[in-house]
Amino acid sequence: MRCSRFGAAALAAFAALPAQHAAAADDTVQTIALTVFLLAGIAIIGVFVWVARTTAAPRDADIAAAYRLRRVLFLSAMALVVIVLGFTLPRSPYASNGATDRLVYATALQFAFVYSSEPVTSREDxxxxxxxxDLEVPAGSTVEFRVTSLDVNHNFAIYDEAGVLVAQVQAMPGYVNRLRVKIDEPGRYTVLCLEYCGLAHHVMxxxxIVTAPADTSRG
Ligand SMILES: [Cu+2]
Structure with a gap:
């Protein structure tokens, strides 16, 4: 399910974006993330192979040494987690809980998204x-999308002009998920469904538009 969602998301994203943006997206953080993921996968497979080969025959274990190694590995992993979080958390696009500049209700249904200033709970609404x-929000403002669905599970994923995923949340019937985003870069942001929801999912x-802040330097 996860794989197919990833694949569908990638196809939908690239189908919806101009070719030059797809090329630019190649050089982004997503490429680095994919490379890291593949290298980590190879390393994990290597560890499994090494463990399988070195434990084929029974032998006496040095329990004290094993515990020492375990402590070193645990502390190294914890240090790595702290370092990665330290680098990535400040760049999180999700606004912390606080004042909201704009509240937008985003309702997903096969196969469209509908925006409104009031909640939509049924097709009659x-x-x-x-x-x-024509939804427009000023750059730098905090927008809270209240995301729901009128039929099946969908997804509400925001992509910037380079095709980079900015933020996403599930759109589920009977639930309202809050997605608070603060987008600083003006431009046209594409919203795609990342949950396979039916035959026309790919056109959903x-x-x-995120508008540039008004120029206040001129009188
Ligand atoms: Cu979909």
Whole structure:
């Protein structure tokens, strides 16, 4: 399920983006993440092979040495986790709990996203609630998307112009998931569904504009 979701997401993302953006996306953090993932996978397979080969025949174990090695490995892993979190957490796109500048209800249904300023809880609401067709939010503002679905499980994933995933959350019938994002870079942001939701899943996309802050330097 996870793999197919990844594959569908990648296909949808690249289908929706212009070719030059797809090429630019190759050089992004996502490429580094994939490389790290593959190297880590090879390392893990190597460890399994090494353990299988070295434990084929029974032999006396040095319990004290084993515990020492375990302590060293544990502390090394913890240090690595702290270092990685220290580098990555400050770059998290998710706004911390605090003031919200704009509240947008995002309702997913086969095969579209609908934005509104009021909650949509049923298909009947779609005719009554005023929907937002051209969603625009100012750069640097904190937007809270309240994401739900009217039919099956969907996903609400925001991509920047280079095709890099900014933030995502599940869109589930009967639940409202809150996605708080603060986007500093103006541009056109594409929203894609990352959960296979039916035959036309691949065309399920939307977009919103992050506008540049007003120039206050001029009188
Ligand atoms: Cu979908």
């Amino acid at each position: 779609l005719g009554k609630v005023e929907t937002i067709t 996309s939307s977009a919103f």
